[in-house]
Amino acid sequence: MRRLTTVQIAVAALLAASPAFAYEADQQASLPDVAGRSGATAVADVVVTANRSAQPVERVGASVTILTHAAIENAQTPVVSELLVQTPGVSYNRNGGVGTSAGVSIRGAESHHTVVIIDGVKLNDPSSTQGGFNFGNLLVGDTSRIEVLRGAQSTLWGSQAIGGVVNIVTAEPSSAFEGNASAEAGSHGTTYFRGAVGGANDRVSWRLAANRYDTDGYSAYALGSEDDGYTNTSLSGRLNVKLADDVSLDLRSVWSDGQNDFDGWGVDSREYSKTRELVAYAGLNFGLFEGRLQNRIGYAQTTTDRDNYNPDNKLQTLTFDAKGENRRWEYQGTFAFSDNLNTTFGIESERSEMRTRSPSDWSINPAYVKGNADLDSAYAQIQWTAIEGLTLTGGLRYDDHAQYGDNLLGQVAAAWTPNGGDTLLRASWGQGFRAPGLYELYSEYGNLTLAAEEFDAWELSVQQKLFDRASVTLTYFNREADNEIRYNGCSTGSTDPLCKVNGVDRWGYYANALKTEAKGVEFSTAIQLTDALSVTANYTWTDAQMASGDNKGKHLSRRPEHMGNLMADYRWANGFKTGLAVRYSGETFNNDANTVVMDDYTLVDLRLAYPVSDQVELYGRVENLFDEEYQTAKDYGTAGRGVFGGVRVKF
DSSP: OHHHHHHHHHHHHHHHHOOOBOOOOOTTOOOBOTTSOBOOSOGGGEESTTTTSOEEGGGOOSOEEEEOHHHHHHHOOSBHHHHHTTSTTEEEEESSSTTSOEEEEETTOOGGGEEEEETTEEEOOTTSGGGOOOGGGOBOTTEEEEEEEESOOHHHHOTTTTSEEEEEEEOOOOSSSEEEEEEEEEGGGEEEEEEEEEEEOSSEEEEEEEEEEEEEEEOSBTTOOSOEEEEEEEEEEEEEEEEETTEEEEEEEEEEEEEEEOOBTTBOOOOEEEEEEEEEEEEEEEEETTTTEEEEEEEEEEEEEEEEEOTTOSSOOEEEEEEEEEEEEEEEEEEESSSSEEEEEEEEEEEEEEEEEOOBTTBSSOOOEEEEEEEEEEEEEEEEEEETTEEEEEEEEEEEETTTEEEEEEEEEEEEOTTSSSEEEEEEEEEEEEOOOHHHHHSTTOOTTOOOEEEEEEEEEEEEEETTTEEEEEEEEEEEEESOEEEEEOOTTOOOGGGEETTEEOSEEEEEOOEEEEEEEEEEEEEEOSSSEEEEEEEEEEEEEEOSSTTTTOBOTTOOSEEEEEEEEEEOTTSOEEEEEEEEEOOEESSTTSOSEEOOEEEEEEEEEEESSSSEEEEEEEESTTOOOOOSSTTBOOOOOEEEEEEEEEO
16 A cells, blocks of 8 residues: 555656656658558558558557557667557566566467567467467567557457457658667666668668667576576668559568576576577569559568577586477458448468477487478458448458368457547457467477367447547457467376376376456546646456366466556657656466465656757656566566666667
């Protein structure tokens, strides 16, 4: 109680003096549509993720939060997961400091039920636990925009899009030659350097960016004493060449190389991990029928290579060796029948491969465990503005999985502005189907008898604008899952036949957990109190629990029931900006039986920035102002108070 009172007093005082954080619209930015062309609508007013092409936000029937370039810069954090948890319905857990394994959960779904997209390329690592995406290595870098689309989105984005989709867009040039650079330093021996250059003319658009992050860190084991550091070097590039009036070639790539220290189970250790990730895309965009039919033919490849080491081993320091790869051919088209009726459709062919092994002093060079899967898909979605202000969306997806056969998914949504735009009503329903991942099937914890996961999700939402100064949004969501896959541990002397492989005991295996349910309410508001002062806030209640089995009625692990954010931004007459962010995360459980409790916590951050000129800005922040002790995963360390400062330059 004393801690909350202190926070409340601090919040009230800072709001009175200089509040500071808001998601702002970047009116100067533009957004690429499916054919790689630039849209004219302001970037805060359009959504790409919902329809795989740029759509006005009032036509989108699902809940979405847009983090513009201004919002990302205001936040100052170099870590994408820290940005995402400031949005409604999003939580995360991390096994230590920056660079360690991290998962993001949307509306109480598993972290591997979140699809992550970078510049149109869907990411996941088939060799990782349950085939999900590790947010631990994802830094802001050259990101200019992030869309967080909540709810089941499998029709357009595939089987993993159960909780939602995170769409990350890197910056595009807007002048003949331009660039930017930034440098910051702070607590835990942290430094972060970023730089980018690019240019555009009538025929060619290009951009190159590089980033370097270093930190001495802190102990990944909560009770440990030795620091666990992290380094990351990343490069990104994009090139668009206009071959003809309505034909263009699109090339994009992102590469990163990271190394993070981590600790053993409940003990300090000198172990470390190396992760190399590559995202590559090549596409041809062309229009037909006077631009009414826009087409994209593309090839995308993602590769993740991970190695763990323990220098204290006597014979074999390599303790884990894994590589996951996705190769995807795709065609996507959009056809405008009229201003009020359009469709998005496409086909995809994907091959996923993984290999993994766990060497040790007693098994120096074990054979790789390997697996692969082929998935062919087709999808179509129609969007119809039936009457002024009412947009209806319906879609189907057909998947042909090499091991799990055929499956058909559906999705419908509606968006209605009954009074000319002050009120926006949304409703959506969607299905999900996820075949077991390669790691769940073929790894040392694999289970070839697994059934596919199936989901149904729906939501209702109302958004109301007030006096041209504020907006309020209230959303109810519900999701039901059958055959959800979870890890099942094996106890010593277990008679479970799946606890042995070829007569050898193992630690555990993946199993279908029958049913889970999640329902909840999201509330958010944005208020422009004065021309200089704006405030945003959100609160999410999530009831995510097991719906069958021995733990029926128990909360799903590491999913807080209550979450909230308060952010404000004040711009002084001389351009000086001050900022405040308060994040609350409620009590969670670290195990399915709900016997291990992790306390709730409140974090307060302060930010400031001063524009020295139109080209140079100084900035700084204090993270975890009150030095709160907390955990997102049991017995894993988190950062105390940290102070950081830097400079941004653009030309």
